[in-house]
Amino acid sequence: MDIIIVGAGLTGLTAAIRLAEGGARVRILEMAPLAGGRTRSFLEPTLNTWVDHGPHLLIGAYEATNKLLNDVHAAEYVHWQSALNLPLWEKDRGFFSLSTSQRLPFPLALMLATYRLPSHGISSVLSMLGIAKDLQFGKSAANAETVSQWVERLHLAPMLYQDFIEPLCLGAMNELPESANAASFKAVLDAAFANHQTARLGWFTRPLQQALIEPLCNKASLLGVEIITHCRVTHIQTEAGRHGKLITSSGELRCDTIVLAVPPNIRDQITGQTQATKPVPHRPITNIHMWFKEKFQLPAPIMGALATYGQWFFDVSQQHQNQYDYTHICAIISADNEQHDKAWKLNAVIGELRQMTGMKELTPFHHRMITVKAATHQVNPADKIEFEACMVDACEQPLPGEFPATIEAAVMRGEAASKQLLTIS
Ligand SMILES: Cc1cc2nc3c(=O)[nH]c(=O)nc-3n(C[C@H](O)[C@H](O)[C@H](O)COP(=O)(O)OP(=O)(O)OC[C@H]3O[C@@H](n4cnc5c(N)ncnc54)[C@H](O)[C@@H]3O)c2cc1C
Incomplete structure (x- = not known):
């Protein structure tokens, strides 16, 4: 099977590694000079050091990411807390943290940690219990319900909203609770609140270029993947739905199957879907x-x-x-x-x-x-586009209830695209 992946971000690199492991011939076309996409770093000239475009935070519940990091020998570049410790600062209260004791079972530890937060107390503990109960037994949030509406429905204590829901919502969903999708936020909380391991935070101990992108690219090239940079795909056509033809800044290329791993609005441009679809917010x-x-x-x-x-x-x-x-x-x-x-x-x-x-x-x-x-x-209830059999869509377009746009979701999309193709072949 001869596959071309468009985009060498985390999704494209994950798909490439898994497909090459499965025996496919894989090429990745990347318009930038370096792989990495939104997890790339740049060489800061004043300090002559790699700097991340955006430093990334991980949570222990990122299972697919963890496995990938292990497989490419990059796990050593992630520092994991031993248990959840969410440090916070506010002008009047100074530094404090929501930190759970590993000596207690996680649910109990979380309640105690909540109780100990300054200016909180029993009302916040009851609210936290309400969240836990809703995650386990509550009705699933309607597609359009926002985090604010969910919080209102659960009558959460205002302090818990301010110190816990809002920072987590911004961190995990990159959105304020007023517009963030409740079902996807609940998916993150559900995964994170499983136990001490899943709730903890992690961070990279080197710039992403060294901690993530180089190990992924090294693994890919060991498996024979060809990463072609400075190559912008401008248009994609399929031939009788069975072969792909790509028009690129470096000429035309053909393959059996194309995996799309670019941002969704670029996908719509290069596949000529802009008339049929609304831009993904x-x-x-x-x-x-x-x-x-x-x-x-x-x-x-x-x-x-x-x-x-x-x-x-x-x-x-x-x-x-x-x-x-x-x-x-x-x-x-x-x-x-x-x-x-x-x-x-x-x-x-x-x-x-x-x-x-x-x-x-x-x-x-x-x-x-x-x-x-x-x-x-953004999490968006839009219909996904149906592509012909020789094209696989691995672009970031989270639906309500799915993990929001995170590195975990990117790795999962890369894994899913490769599984789909390896199963067909
Ligand atoms: C500043 C910032 C901070 C973030 N923080 C976190 C965080 O703390 N935790 C977390 O989990 N997630 C975080 N994210 C989200 C996470 O980085 C992304 O969801 C994830 O990296 C998306 O990966 P991707 O491969 O799907 O897309 P991308 O990384 O966007 O990769 C797409 C690739 O396609 C290439 N491309 C585009 N058009 C073309 C074309 N026409 N031809 C060829 N190539 C093309 C691009 O150059 C790019 O390399 C953050 C994102 C940003 C930007």
Whole structure:
């Protein structure tokens, strides 16, 4: 079987590895100079170091990702907490964390951790119990129900909403609860709340280029996969529904089967579906990388911040085990509504960092602000497009109840596409 995969992001690379393991001849066409897609890094010229376009957070429930990382010998580049510890900061309450004790069974540990959160108490514990009960026995959320509506239906305590639901919703779904799909949010909570292992957080201990993309590309090339970069696919045709023909910036190519692993709106352009389909809605993420001469550490490598502009602060130096002689912090603005200009955003997150650390003069000697406009595609109840037999759709278009746009969903799509093709052959 001769297969061409369009797109060398995580979905395309996963599909390529699994298909090549199954004996297929695989080529990947990638328009960028390097593989990696949204999980790529770039070489920052001022510091001569790899920097992630967006630092990524993992949860223990990412089973497919974990397996893939093991298979490509990249598991050593992920640090896992021993149990859930969600560090949070708020101006009035300072640092605190939702951390579960491994000595107790997970549900009990979660209730106790909730009880111990400052300004919480029995009402938050009862709300957490309500969530657990709803996940296990509740009726499934209607396709269009939002997280806010779900929270209202469960009468959750306002403090739990503010300290738990909102940061998790932004982190996992890149959306505010007002618009995020409840069924998909529940799918994440359900998977994460299974036990201590699934609930913990993880992060990469090296830039994604070294921790994820190089191991994937090395594995792919060992299996004979050809990754052709600088090659933009502009148009795809099928020949009698049985063969694929791709028009690319480097000429025409033919194959038995095409796997589409590009963002969905690009899929619709290159397959000529734009008339028949509505654009898949997407959300931006802004990452503000800041480098400081002062050596300091945040209380944890990843911090959620409440009632602030920067919603998550990644202490990249700490994540990368302090191998630099400066401090690298990245502030994340999920679902950035882009109401403010760059200078305002930078000042806002520097001000928040100063408050967090008590270092009043803190000023970065260098910064880099990156807004990824289509960072994640929203959960959307639209019908999926039916393609001819020689084309497999592995693009990010989560349906209600499915995992939202995450690296886990990307790996699962790559795995599913390869299984589908290997079963047919
Ligand atoms: C800033 C940011 C932060 C994120 N944080 C997290 C996180 O913390 N945790 C998490 O789980 N997920 C996170 N995500 C989401 C996650 O990165 C994505 O869901 C996932 O990487 C999507 O992978 P993909 O392979 O499907 O798509 P992509 O990574 O977009 O790959 C598609 C590839 O196709 C290529 N391509 C596009 N058009 C063409 C063409 N015409 N011809 C050839 N090639 C083409 C692109 O260059 C790209 O390499 C984040 C995303 C961003 C942007």
